[in-house]
Amino acid sequence: MDLRRLAGDVRVKTSYAFTERDGERILAAILSSEDIWRVIDLSDVPMMALCEAIRAMRAAGWVEFTESRIRLTDPGRKLVQELGIAPALELRCGRCRGRGLELGPVAKIADRFKEIARSRPEAIQTYDQGYVTEESTLYRVAFMWARGDLAGKELLVLGDDDLVSLACALTGIPRRVVMLDIDERIVQFVRDVARAEGLEVEALQHDLREPLPEELLSAFDTFFCDPTESLRGFLAFAGRGISALRGPGSAGYMGLTRREASLSKWRAIQKELISSGAAITDIRDDFHDYVNWPYIETMRAWGHLPVKRVPGRDEPWYRSALIRIELVEPPRVENVRLEGDIFTDPEAATT
Ligand SMILES: [Fe+2]
Incomplete structure (x- = not known):
């Protein structure tokens, strides 16, 4: 199994727009933190696809779960080393929390x-x-x-x-x-x-x-x-x-x-x-x-x-x-009634 194949499998299985780059982002995040919420936050991969990808990574033997932690296995560490993936860095400005302005x-x-x-x-x-x-x-x-x-x-x-x-x-x-x-x-x-x-x-x-x-x-x-x-x-x-x-x-x-x-x-x-x-x-x-x-x-x-x-x-x-x-131009939108469920789509995670 390699990352390209894993990404392809996730796409086929779920129809999510999941890329090899998303896989890299998840591995970089796991290198930074073993906590699921930090991994979700750091990786910036849509949550539904991320869940699917992490399961596929476990099936591939790259990660293991212990209680509430996610950890790279030895083969997983070898893979990220080969791919040159480094731990995700956040580097958020401590003063404005990265928003880039003062109050x-x-x-x-x-x-x-x-x-x-x-x-x-x-x-x-x-x-x-x-x-x-x-x-x-x-x-x-x-x-x-x-x-x-x-x-x-x-x-x-x-x-x-x-x-x-x-x-x-x-x-x-x-x-x-x-x-x-x-x-x-x-x-x-x-x-x-x-x-x-x-x-x-x-x-x-x-x-x-x-x-x-x-x-x-x-x-x-x-x-x-x-x-x-x-x-x-x-x-x-x-x-x-x-x-x-x-x-x-x-x-x-x-x-x-x-x-x-x-x-x-x-x-x-x-x-x-x-x-x-x-x-x-x-x-x-x-x-x-x-x-x-x-x-x-x-x-x-x-x-x-x-x-x-x-x-x-x-x-x-x-x-x-x-x-x-x-x-920059007069607005072009229709003001019509919307029927049906507008809250869910395949990527919806928190509804
Ligand atoms: Fe700042």
Whole structure:
């Protein structure tokens, strides 16, 4: 067995877009850590394909499992030596955690935001929720501010379990903040906090599978959306955001992970964003750290994990990039209703 054949076998068996390079990434990650969550995090290989590949590596005699650890065997060590694979290096900047910017004026609202977030509704599986750390949300706001997409601008947040609308409103700089969420608990929470804190946030209950209300179309300078990761779901939610933008010069922000999206899916998404009239101006990888959600043992990928251990709440392994787009042409997206299951595709792992 060699890596090319193993990659081919995984592709045939699963139909995942798994490459020889993905196999190298997994082996490099195992050289760095024996812990499954660190291996998932360091390798940046979609979780479902990774689980399958690690099983194939065990069948090939390259790795062994002991309790909750994954370890290279002697033949495995020989293989990585022959291939010249070195341990994965993270080298994340300790000051900004690799995000590449300062909080700046957003630091002033940090304590108030964290206090507010303490009583937030817990993530539930029904809506594929899972929120980012408060720090991630604050850096998001700083990034949008620094790009000129907040001050004096009208902002739409599509799906807001991360409480971006509240964090943006706390800065006092946007002209208008509107948030939509399907979950009545989150809508009510944002309304209650806004009232108590004297913030101007319009919170509306809305299912993004339904077309956007007419009055929200072509009405915003900026949108923020952390979509579900299936290809269809991602494009649908991003498309809703784009249809809410005024036109050229308006900007959109999205989260996109490697955990549930292969580079083939990334490419499909990038192509779609570009053909909808946008240029991709920024991709900041690993910008968002997610707080481990309570339904981790019932998520789709759990049963596929080669070794099982429930990660601690503050042991982030699910991360996503922050992507910024800016329209350079009038938006070309349809505002139509979406039928059927938009949350799952073969790579979906956490639904
Ligand atoms: Fe830094």
